[in-house]
Structures are given as C-alpha cells and as structure tokens.
Amino acid sequence: MRFKMIKKYVIGIGSILVMALILRFIGRDQLRNIPHTDVFTQNKAALSEMTAGTLVEQSFICHMDVLESVSFTLGTYARSNSGILRMKLVDEQDNTVLASGEIDVSQLVDNEIRIWTFSEQVKGKKNRKLGFIAEANSEPGSGVSFYYGDSDKNDMVLVINDTKFQGCLGLTLEGYDVSLFGLYYWQWIISIIILSVVYMLWSDYQSARGKLTTATLMVAIWKKYKFLIFQLVSRDFKTKYKRSVLGYLWSFLNPLLTMMVQYIVFSTLFKTDIKNYPVYLLTGIILFSFFSEAVGQGLAAIVANASLITKVYVPKYIYPITKVMSVSINLFISIIPLMIVVFITGVKFTLAMLLLPFALVCLLLFCEGMVLILCSAMVFFRDTQYLWGIVSMVWMYATPLFYPETIIPSNFRWIQTCNPLYHMIKFARTIIIEGVSPSPSSYFACLFSAVVSCAIGAIIFKRSQNKFVLYI
Amino acid sequence: MIDVEHVSMNFRMVNDRINSLKEYVIKLFQHQLQYEEFQVLDDITFHVSKGEVVGIIGKNGAGKSTLLKIISGVLKPSKGTVITGGNIVPMLELGSGFDYELTGRENIYLNGAILGYSKEFLSSKYDEIVEFSELGQFIDMPIRNYSSGMLMRLAFSVATVVEPEILIVDEILAVGDEGFQNKSKSRMMELMGEGTTVLFVSHGIEQIEEMCDRVIWLDNHKIKMDGETKEVCEAYKKIWNM
Numbered sequence: 001m002r003f004k005m006i007k008k009y010v011i012g013i014g015s016i017l018v019m020a021l022i023l024r025f026i027g028r029d030q031l032r033n034i035p036h037t038d039v040f041t042q043n044k045a046a047l048s049e050m051t052a053g054t055l056v057e058q059s060f061i062c063h064m065d066v067l068e069s070v071s072f073t074l075g076t077y078a079r080s081n082s083g084i085l086r087m088k089l090v091d092e093q094d095n096t097v098l099a100s101g102e103i104d105v106s107q108l109v110d111n112e113i114r115i116w117t118f119s120e121q122v123k124g125k126k127n128r129k130l131g132f133i134a135e136a137n138s139e140p141g142s143g144v145s146f147y148y149g150d151s152d153k154n155d156m157v158l159v160i161n162d163t164k165f166q167g168c169l170g171l172t173l174e175g176y177d178v179s180l181f182g183l184y185y186w187q188w189i190i191s192i193i194i195l196s197v198v199y200m201l202w203s204d205y206q207s208a209r210g211k212l213t214t215a216t217l218m219v220a221i222w223k224k225y226k227f228l229i230f231q232l233v234s235r236d237f238k239t240k241y242k243r244s245v246l247g248y249l250w251s252f253l254n255p256l257l258t259m260m261v262q263y264i265v266f267s268t269l270f271k272t273d274i275k276n277y278p279v280y281l282l283t284g285i286i287l288f289s290f291f292s293e294a295v296g297q298g299l300a301a302i303v304a305n306a307s308l309i310t311k312v313y314v315p316k317y318i319y320p321i322t323k324v325m326s327v328s329i330n331l332f333i334s335i336i337p338l339m340i341v342v343f344i345t346g347v348k349f350t351l352a353m354l355l356l357p358f359a360l361v362c363l364l365l366f367c368e369g370m371v372l373i374l375c376s377a378m379v380f381f382r383d384t385q386y387l388w389g390i391v392s393m394v395w396m397y398a399t400p401l402f403y404p405e406t407i408i409p410s411n412f413r414w415i416q417t418c419n420p421l422y423h424m425i426k427f428a429r430t431i432i433i434e435g436v437s438p439s440p441s442s443y444f445a446c447l448f449s450a451v452v453s454c455a456i457g458a459i460i461f462k463r464s465q466n467k468f469v470l471y472i
Numbered sequence: 473m474i475d476v477e478h479v480s481m482n483f484r485m486v487n488d489r490i491n492s493l494k495e496y497v498i499k500l501f502q503h504q505l506q507y508e509e510f511q512v513l514d515d516i517t518f519h520v521s522k523g524e525v526v527g528i529i530g531k532n533g534a535g536k537s538t539l540l541k542i543i544s545g546v547l548k549p550s551k552g553t554v555i556t557g558g559n560i561v562p563m564l565e566l567g568s569g570f571d572y573e574l575t576g577r578e579n580i581y582l583n584g585a586i587l588g589y590s591k592e593f594l595s596s597k598y599d600e601i602v603e604f605s606e607l608g609q610f611i612d613m614p615i616r617n618y619s620s621g622m623l624m625r626l627a628f629s630v631a632t633v634v635e636p637e638i639l640i641v642d643e644i645l646a647v648g649d650e651g652f653q654n655k656s657k658s659r660m661m662e663l664m665g666e667g668t669t670v671l672f673v674s675h676g677i678e679q680i681e682e683m684c685d686r687v688i689w690l691d692n693h694k695i696k697m698d699g700e701t702k703e704v705c706e707a708y709k710k711i712w713n714m
Contacts, residue, residue, distance in 0.1 A: 231585035239573040242614075307568035312586055313545035313560070381493045466548050469541070472481060 005204065009021025013193055020189040026351050033183030034439045036064040038173040039429025040156065041149030046075045047160070049143040050085060050136040054161060058169040059092055059131045061155045067122035067175040071115040072389060073110055073147045073375060081105045083138030087116060092129045098122045105136065105144050115174075122175075129155070132171060144426075146170070181440040202337065218343030221315070229322050230312065251333040253287045253328040266402045271403040276345055276433050282338050283428050284401035288360075290331040291367055291421060292392045299378045300325040301386060301425035316465050320371045326362055342432060350435035359427045362446040366420055371460040377470050379464070399425065420449030474520040474543060479552035481538055482511040511676055513549070514693040522637075525670040527684035527701070529677065534690040536673045537557070540640055545670065545698045553576065558637025558669075561587050563628070572616040574606055577628055579585050579615055583630045592619035604659070621649060627651045628656050638669045657683075681705050 023031070040060065049057070070089070082105060089099040099118040108114075115183050136143055148158065151168035158165045181188060203213045212220065222229075241247045259282045273275060301320040302309065311314060335356075342349070378384040399421050400408070408416060416422045423445035430438040474698070495673040512535045520526050528536050541547040571581045580601055596625050602611050604626045615623060641660075660683065664670055674680055678686060680701070687704040689697040697704050 195556065227591045228585040228588075231582045235571050235574060235578070235582055238578070239571060242573045308586060310546055311544070311562050312587075312588075313567065314586060380494065383493045387493075469547050 009197065009200060015441065016189070016193050016196065016298045020352075021183075022354055023437070024185060025141065026355060030437040031185065031440055032179055033176040034179050034441065036061055036175050040171045040173075041151060041163070041168045041171040043073055043147035044149040044167075046145040046147050047076075047165075049140065049145050050134065050138060051140045051143045052083075052137045054135060054143075056169070057159045058171060059129055059130050059135075059155075060159045060171075060173075062125045062128055062130050062173075064173070064175040065123065065126050065178045067118065067125065067173060069115050069117040069174045071113055071172045071174070073111055073113050073170055074103075074144045075110050076105075076110040076144050077148060078110045079142075081108070081138060081142040081144055083136050083142060085136045085138075085144065087136060088124065088131075088133040089118065090131045090133060091125065092131045098125070098130070105138055105142075108144060120170050132169065135376055140155070171229030178322065179440045183299045192236075225315070225318060228318065232318070232322040233326040233329070237329050240326075240330075248333065249329050250338050254284060255289065255334045256337050256341075258285050258289070262402050269322065270403055273406070276347060278341055278345055278435055279338075279347060280429060281340050281402055283432060284399070284425050286331065286334045286338055287363060287425050287428060288396060288399060288401055288421060290334075291336060293330070293394070294324045294327040294367040295370050295374060296388060297327060297383075298367070299374035299384060301371070302375045302379050303382075303472055304469060311470060312357055316468060317372065317461060320375045320461075321368060324364065324367050324371050328360075328367075331360065331364075331403075343446075347433065349436055354434050355431050355437060356428060358443070359424050359431070359446060362427075363421075363424050364448040366424070366452035366453045369450070369455070369457035371453075376461050376464045376468075379468050395419075395421070402426070420445070421454070423449065473522045473524075473557050474671075475553075475555040476516055476539075476543065477519050477538075477553050477555075479516045479542060479549045479554060480511065481535070481542065481547070482550045483510045483512060484488060484508070487598050492597055511693055513542070516552075516690075516695055518688060518695065518698060520669055520671070522669055523664070523667045524686060525672065525684045527672045527674065527680035527687045528690060529674070529680060529687060529689035529700060529704070530696075535693050536690055537642060539690070540642060540671060540673060543580045544640055559588060559635035560638045560640060561631060562640040563631045563642065570615060570623065570627070575612055575613055576602075576618070577609040580611075580630055581628065583627070587631065599611075601633050604633065604655075621652070625652055628659075632656075632659050632663060635666055636664065638671070639663065641670060641672045642709075677705060677709065685691055 040058075048054075050056070067089075073091065085105050087095055087101050087103070090097050099117050099120065099122060101119070103114065103116075134146070138144070147170040148165075148167040149170050151158070151166070153168075156168045158168055199213075200213065201258055203216045206213050209218050241250055244250065246253065259278060262281050262285070266281075270277065295311040298320045301323045302316065305319045308314070309319075319395075374384055374388060398415055399419055400416070405416060405422070405426070423442060427442050427446055429439050430442070483631075490643065516539065517639075529538065530536050538547065540562075542549050543554055545554075545556075545557065569586045570579050571582060572583065577598075579589075580598065581594055585591075594692050605611075605622075607622060609627060610618065610622065618626070620680060636662070660670070664683075669684075672680065672684060684701050687697075687701050687708075689704050689708055697707060
C-alpha cells in the first residue's frame with residue numbers, strides 16, 4: 001500500500017520532469033524570445049530628397065525588450081544616385097548613440113526595402129523614447145528619399161531640419177520580447193510540481209476520509225466504465241466504414257484527396273506566400289475536419305442514444321465523450337498521410353514533432369467541451385444540428401486553412417486571435433513546417449481554450465442532464 | 473432491497489411540445505409559454521425485499537414506466553428517495569442497445585457493457601449466452617440480417633445470463649417461438665428461485681398472476697392496492713369486468 005502510493009508520486013513527478021526537459025531541449029530560443037514586429041505606418045508618399053544638410057529625425061517609443069533591426073523603403077526617383085546615407089539610433093532621453101550604420105546610395109534599387117540590422121542588439125530600452133536619425137551627403141539631384149505615412153500615435157514625432165512634419169516615417173522595427181515563462185522556466189516547472197504534489201496529497205487525504213476530489217473521481221469513473229467506453233468507441237470505429245470496399249483506407253484518402261483538390265485550386269493564388277503549401281494545407285485540413293466531424297457527430301450523441309438513456313443508468317456524458325474519442329481515432333490515422341507528405345516535400349523531421357501530441361490533446365479537449373455544450377442544446381432544440389452546419393462552415397472560412405493568415409486585414413485580426421482553432425492549427429504548423437517550438441503564448445492559447453471549453457461544457461451539461469430524459 | 477420512500481414525480485409540461493428554437497422564441501414573445509404541472513406519481517411508498525417478484529399493474533398512463541425509470545436511476549424523482557441495494561439490470565426493448573452493423577458476438581459485448589457487466593464476466597459467460605439464444609452459427613453474422621425473434625432471443629439471453637440482483641422487466645416476455653417462450657419463462661422462474669428481485673410490468677394479467685408473489689396496483693398516480701397476487705388481481709379484474 002505504502003509502496004504503491006510512493007510509486008504514484010514518483011511517476012507523477014517523473015513524468016512532469018521528463019516533459020519539462022524535452023520541452024526545454026526542443027524550445028531553447030522560442031521559449032525565451034517572443035518575436036515582436038512594430039510597423040509604424042503604411043507608406044503613403046515620399047519625403048523630399050535627402051541631400052547634404054538634410055536631417056531627418058523620427059522619434060518613437062520602443063515597445064520591445066530587444067531591438068534587432070529596422071527596415072524602411074527608399075525611393076531613388078528611378079535614377080542613379082550617389083553619396084552616403086548615414087543612420088543613427090539614439091536614446092533621446094540621455095542622448096547616447098545606440099547603433100549607427102550607412103548605406104551607399106548608388107547601390108540602391110528603386111523602392112527597395114532595406115533592412116538595417118544593428119551590429120549589436122539594442123537591449124533594455126523598453127518604453128524609452130528613441131530616435132532614428134538619417135542624413136546624407138548627396139548633391140541635389142542625386143539623393144534618395146524616405147517614404148512616410150500618416151501618424152496615428154502621439155508619441156511619434158517626425159522632425160525634418162528642425163521643423164515638425166505632419167506624418168511618420170515608414171519604419172518597421174524588428175526584435176523580440178523576453179518571455180517571463182522562458183526566463184523563469186525552472187521556477188515555473190518547480191511550482192507546477194509542487195502544486196501537483198499538493199493536489200495528490202490532498203486527494204489522498206480526502207479519499208482516506210471517504211471523500212472524492214475531481215481527480216480521484218475521474219480515476220474511479222475510468223476504472224468503472226473503461227470497458228463500456230472501449231466497447232462504444234470500438235462500435236463507432238467498426239461501423240464507420242463497415243460496408244465500404246476501401247474501409248479504413250478512407251481515413252488516409254479523405255484528407256489527401258481534399259488536399260489535392262485545394263492545392264490545385266488555390267496553389268496559384270497563395271503558393272508564393274506560403275512555405276511548403278501542401279503541408280500547410282494538409283495540417284489545416286486534418287485538424288479542422290476532425291473538429292467539424294467530432295462536433296457534428298457528437299452533438300447528436302444524446303438524442304441518438306435516447307432508447308438507452310431512458311432505460312439504463314449510465315452516466316450520460318459517456319455517450320458524447322466516447323463519440324469524440326472514436327472520431328479521434330480517425331485523426332490519429334490521418335497523421336500518417338501527413339507524415340508521408342512531410343517526408344515527400346523534404347521537410348526535415350525534427351525533435352519538435354514530439355510537441356504535436358500537445359496540440360492534438362488540446363484540440364481533443366476543446367472538441368469535448370464543444371460537444372458537451374451542443375449535445376445538451378440539441379436535446380432541447382433540434383435546430384442545433386442545422387445551425388451547426390452553418391456555423392462550422394463560417395468557422396472554416398474564418399480559419400486560415402488554405403489562405404495565408406496575413407491576408408486578413410489588421411482591423412479584423414481579432415477574429416483570428418479569438419479563434420481557438422487558429423491557435424491550434426498554427427501550433428501544429430509551426431512544429432511541422434518550421435521544425436521549432438511555438439512561442440509560450442501559443443501554448444497558453446491552446447491550453448486555455450481547451451480548459452475553458454471543457455469547463456463550460458461540463459457546467460452546462462451537468463446543469464441540464466437531469467432534464468434530458470423528459471425531452472428525448 | 474428496494475426502498476421507495478414518498479416518491480412524487482412532477483413533469484412540467486409545456487402545452488405544446490416545442491421542438492425548435494424558432495418556435496420557442498415565437499412562443500416566448502407571444503407569452504404563450506404556459507407550463508402545466510402534471511403529476512405522474514403522487515407520494516408512492518413501498519418496500520421490496522430480496523427475492524420478491526413484484527408485479528406492477530395499472531391503466532395506461534398510471535405511471536408504471538415512470539416508476540420503473542425512477543427505480544433504475546434514469547429519472548430523478550421530484551420528491552422522495554429511492555434506495556436500492558445491488559446492481560439493477562433492465563430488460564431492454566427489442567434491439568435498443570444493439571448496433572445493427574455489428575455481429576451477434578460484438579453485440580453481446582456491447583450490450584453487456586451497457587448493462588454494466590465486466591469484460592471477464594462476459595467472456596466467461598459467452599458460450600452460455602450463445603447456447604441459450606440458440607443462434608449457433610449466426611452469431612458471427614451482422615444482426616441486421618437477424619429476424620426479430622432472433623434479436624429478441626439474443627437480447628433476452630444477454631440480459632438474464634447475469635443473475636442480476638434486481639431485474640426490471642417492462643412487458644417483453646412474449647419472446648420468440650413457443651419453444652423459446654417456455655424456455656425464457658423457465659429461465660425467469662430459475663432467476664427468481666435463485667433470489668433475484670424482479671420488478672415486472674405487464675398488461676397481461678395472466679402473466680402477472682402466474683409469476684408474481686405480490687402485486688402493486690397503481691391507479692390515478694397513487695398506489696391503489698398493494699398485496700397478495702390473488703387478492704389484488706381479483707380486485708383489478710372486477711374493475712375491468714373480466
């Protein structure tokens with residue numbers, strides 16, 4: 001008994017530690033640094049020519065922890081110019097020069113985007129007022145010009161030769177923020193371990209007193225109903241392709257064929273914007289079709305089992321939960337064609353692939369929550385299934401499955417930010433296509449949407465389940 | 473074994489059943505959502521001890537099936553409590569809990585799992601179930617090809633193989649051909665002899681008279697009579713001029 005208990009704790013702490021080590025190993029830089037891009041404005045028109053004596057100074061507030069580069073567009077009036085353009089990045093609060101660089105104007109192509117990467121990263125200037133200063137020694141008629149646009153922020157001031165100019169230089173700052181999660185990684189892990197140990201001790205203490213905590217209750221339910229869960233899942237899985245000739249092969253073919261069709265239709269439109277378009281497509285298709293299938297089938301789970309629910313006492317949530325589980329088998333099968341396409345398109349298999357289960361588990365939990373909500377609604381309003389058909393279609397177009405996420409205008413970006421599937425699909429794409437770990441905020445977004453959806457689903461289901469029998 | 477204490481069941485019935493959101497919203501705005509309290513069971517109290525075979529009789533709509541649902545835990549009573557000791561196995565209606573695409577063998581495991589049996593138990597009793605159902609080689613055939621008699625035999629065999637502590641039977645004894653009917657009847661008798669508590673609902677008064685030790689007569693949502701089979705059945709027959 002004592003040995004069994006100790007074993008449980010060792011397994012618990014050990015598995016957290018192993019996962020933490022793997023995560024640390026895979027996501028070395030990605031966990032610590034979160035990329036940050038600051039676009040000042042949309043280019044509208046060009047300033048006057050930069051000649052000897054012209055001094056352009058753009059002041060701005062730095063919003064990121066580490067600055068790496070600044071990029072801008074220069075117009076050459078489509079002629080060959082001469083001279084040197086000198087640039088400085090200064091801290092306007094204590095007048096120190098943070099970086100300086102120069103461009104040989106004669107080398108420039110018209111409207112070329114120049115990226116000036118600082119020779120040393122600029123650190124520790126967050127929320128300070130910085131200035132970008134440019135001057136040139138070109139003769140009149142052989143200078144270049146900066147582009148500018150409307151300034152919508154008060155802290156942006158553009159000064160040309162000591163006179164204030166209405167507008168803002170078209171600069172784009174690149175850098176990154178230091179993530180608190182990455183900075184204090186082991187502190188986080190240790191507190192997670194402490195919390196789980198405390199919870200396990202609490203559960204043991206409560207069960208010794210004959211009470212159940214959520215975790216021990218779940219273990220008890222699993223022990224009691226695992227045979228039923230297994231039977232129901234295998235029933236769904238066995239009958240899915242029962243009378244088809246190709247059978248389980250359809251789980252392979254379906255995503256592949258969809259991908260081929262979409263590839264042929266959309267490749268000329270979006271191909272150039274997206275790295276490895278086939279894999280990009282297939283990842284989105286597989287995850288999204290799992291979502292729509294799981295929810296679409298799961299929402300009928302209570303109504304379809306009406307004859308059993310009115311006769312036998314089985315916890316009612318077993319039906320929707322097993323439905324999602326049986327659809328998820330399909331998801332796991334369709335990972336195989338994904339891996340084949342990954343292999344064919346020549347993406348390197350990296351250790352980051354080990355993070356894929358995290359995205360899948362979050363997606364699964366998110367679906368469970370959605371299904372619990374919708375199958376309760378379905379009992380009272382049969383319209384739910386038709387509504388879901390529409391909603392899932394809108395959802396599909398709102399999620400960047402076949403188009404690049406950048407084509408959504410910035411004032412509609414919130415649609416993506418609020419879309420849990422966007423985060424999960426992006427998570428999977430980062431792992432597979434880039435071969436690196438996503439940023440800590442992606443982990444958080446996935447986990448958060450999964451937990452919130454499950455919690456809401458559980459509450460709604462629990463509140464309404466006693467009325468089910470009266471309505472089905 | 474079964475303690476039913478002051479159980480009342482109220483349904484809140486909407487005057488028309490509303491099945492869609494549109495209807496609901498329209499009715500809500502027209503203030504036509506009238507609910508009507510409808511009492512199905514009114515302060516029912518009785519005790520069944522281990523091994524008793526209790527028949528429940530009454531007119532249509534007297535609340536027999538609701539009472540069974542409350543005892544088996546599917547419905548929660550509005551008032552009162554039900555305490556049961558031991559596992560309850562309901563005899564399912566024809567085919568519910570079966571999947572027609574699966575074979576008889578797979579359905580035995582599926583249906584058994586739904587009824588709450590463990591895997592080890594089903595594996596050990598599997599041969600017995602097949603033998604009792606007289607399905608023989610058909611057991612590995614998808615049950616959509618079965619006749620209704622075959623289905624019923626399978627359902628009956630799965631439900632009764634267990635020696636459940638409490639068996640709930642809702643009008644399904646006329647199973648299969650004459651031979652199987654006798655066999656199932658004797659199986660029921662055997663179960664009762666082994667100490668299974670049986671709750672039995674039927675309109676067939678002869679069946680009740682034949683099998684039950686005690687009869688509860690529900691009328692107008694209350695217990696009208698509770699006593700020896702003979703006594704209750706006679707009173708019941710009198711009402712119906714039988």
